[in-house]
Amino acid sequence: MTTMLAAVYHGPHDLRIERVPKPAIGPDEVLLRVLRANICGTDLRILHGGHRKYPPGATRIPGHEVVGEVAAAGNEVAEAYPTGRRYFVAPNMGRGDSRETISGNNNLDPEFDAFGITLDGAFAEYMRVPAQAIRQGNLMPVAEGIDPAVAALIEPLACVWRGQNKIGVGAGDVALVMGAGPIGVLHVMLARLRGATRIIVSEPAAGRREQALALGADVAVDPLHEDLAALVAAESGGRGADVVITAAPVKALQEQALDLAAMGGRINYFGGLAKDDPFIRFNSNTVHYKELIVTGTTACSTYDCLRAAEIVNSGRLDLSPLITGAFPLAEANAAFAAAADGTNLRVTLIP
Secondary structure, eight states: OOEEEEEEEEETTEEEEEEEEOOOOOTTOEEEEEEEEEEOHHHHHHHTTOOTTSOTTOOBOOOOEEEEEEEEEOTTTTTTSOTTOEEEEOOEEOOSSSHHHHTTOGGGOTTOEEBTTTBOOSSBSEEEEOHHHHHTTOEEEOOTTOOHHHHTTHHHHHHHHHHHHHHTOOTTOEEEEEOOSHHHHHHHHHHHHHTOSEEEEEOSOHHHHHHHHHTTOSEEEOTTTSOHHHHHHHHTTTSOEEEEEEOSOOHHHHHHHHHHEEEEEEEEEOSOOOTTSOOOOOOHHHHHHHTOEEEEOOSOOHHHHHHHHHHHHHTSSOOGGGEEEEEEGGGHHHHHHHHTSSSOSEEEEEO
């Protein structure tokens, strides 16, 4: 039996580097040799035992931010997917006949499948791409010359694209991004590309404020020691922010967003709250009298990934500064520690 190296989840805080069988593929499937697989916040939550799709007893290979090259393809798809070609893999697959998938929102399908979530993912030397993903267009070519670790960021960029589409971030907007982790920084970069004229970042960590300023924010404020409301008023001519994005899973941010938004402002609750404490004090009169639009988005659809892939492949948005750490697959546990240390934006694994 041919084997491969993989980082396998065996339970909370139990990620084992071990040899497992190399996936076999059918006539309508593809086998990718993983080039880069990035570690995101969802992967950290999985490792800590906090993901609903990893119930007690689950044993699975995580990893869903991935770029690979075709190692083998079944005879029915070999012509379309030649050996050696590089692809980004959109992670989510819908059931196919659900209203959510038909409408282009396969990430909302209650019976979705996803690499690294319900299926074995990318923290391995090879990854099987099933026929379902081939049919739904989950394999997207990566342009020549793009670092595969950077191309793997298409997935979180797609999530950010979805959030900003929901609130129509565009030319002339004063945008407030609350939280400057990797997702907050992606929001800053994409808002700049979409034409926001003033981008404010609220972030208590000094190092992350500096990163946000270097990557496109106009001003960054420490909300624990500075008056965020006064700064937003000063930067917006007293109106408040046209768009507010809560890019961290903090209840106080979601509550404060209502007051910081301008009349007619649009708010996206991007970061989900802890499942055991999800309720906030929500002043519906503020929404009513200011005519606010309050939205939420989760994950990304395959179409969101397509749009994000087009942006990255075009070279219009350079995401390379977000890759701040790299580890061989055999050191996956050290890589997870680095991803959780609060200083790195994105850590990538190199199988």
